[in-house]
Amino acid sequence: MALSSLGGDTIFVPNRISSAGNIVHVSCSQINRLTTKENGLIMFHQRIHSIITIGIVQNIQEFFRRNIYTIDDYTGTSIDVHLYKNDIEDDVGFPIPNVSVNNYIEVIGLARMNENKSFIVAFRVRMIKNPNEITKHFLNVIRESMLLEKRMNITTKTIKQPDEQKLDSIEFPDYDxxxxxxxxxxxxxxxxxxxxxxxxxxxxxxxxxxxxxxxxxxxxxxxxxxxxxxxxxxxxxxxxxxxx
Structure with missing residues (x-):
């Protein structure tokens, strides 16, 4: 069992990070704060496989095999979105979007970290035309964060432990x-x-x-x-x- 500290109590959690399973709406701040190099995005001891985020485009860099969009949703620092365009078959279904600086875009992809900087590897980038989608996204960010926290609390139990109790790290299991x-x-x-x-x-x-x-x-x-x-x-x- 692994231990973590919360509000003076000690929480026992299984010695593994469980899978959230679904695509999760997140903010740029959550990606920047909670992404690790080893495990990707971790929220409430659950690894998030795929994410959806929305932000305003601050900068666009176009390269031969990818575009890099720097986006910000005003929850913290901006984040880079890497959209690769070397898969011709995939580009037919989800073409490189025609977006400009100051456009809002929706990004579906994976949160990753390199050289202590979080970024997104995008599967799909779509321009937001309806402002109501932005409001809906942030409502989903709040709702899904609460659901993940509730899921964590259901699978943990709070007990008192001596202050000198050493905290174990949480690691992925090796699956055979x-x-x-x-x-x-x-x-x-x-x-x-x-x-x-x-x-x-x-x-x-x-x-x-x-x-x-x-x-x-x-x-x-x-x-x-x-x-x-x-x-x-x-x-x-x-x-x-x-x-x-």
Whole structure:
């Protein structure tokens, strides 16, 4: 068990960071404060695989293989968004947006850190045309943060401990792929093989590749792989990539 301190009490939490599973709305401040190099974005002891954020474009750098958008949502410091454009097939579905400085954009992607600076690797960038979307986004940021906190509290218990109690670190478990069942291994291999594009592979395509398997078994295997942090969602809850 790992320990963390909160308000003078000591909270026991499982010695692992669980998966939040879904795409989570976050602010630029949360990304900058809570992203780690080893584990990505961690909120309330839960690793966030994919994020949605909205910000105003302050600067645009265009390169051959990527664009870098510097955005700010006025919750803290600005953050860079890296949108790669070397996957022609993916660009057909989600083309590089025609945005300018002072436009608001929505970003779906992964929070990462390099050289102590947080940034976003974007799967998709979309220009915001309706200002109501900005308000809705920040309401979702608050609501989903509260849900993550509630989920953490449900799975922890508060007890008193001596002040000299040393705090253990929270680490990801090492998962042995040999522990996968044959069905889970087959689904995992399909995701690794065909999910190497920018957005990964859709649930429908996984089913199409495995049309000889029971669809319920496929979906159960996907759920298991998500829970064990072997795969993660990208642009929605039905599109997946492998960490490998």
């Amino acid at each position: 792929p040999n522990d996968l069942s044959q069905r889970e291994q087959i689904v995992f291999e399909i995701i690794k093989k065909y999910g190497n594009g920018m957005f990964g592979i859709s649930r429908e395509d996984i089913h199409n590749h495995l049309n000889h398997m029971n669809p319920i078994d496929i979906d159960n295997s996907i759920s298991f792989l998500l829970a064990e942090l072997l795969i993660f969602n990208t642009i929605d809850n039905h599109t997946f990539k492998s960490y490998d």
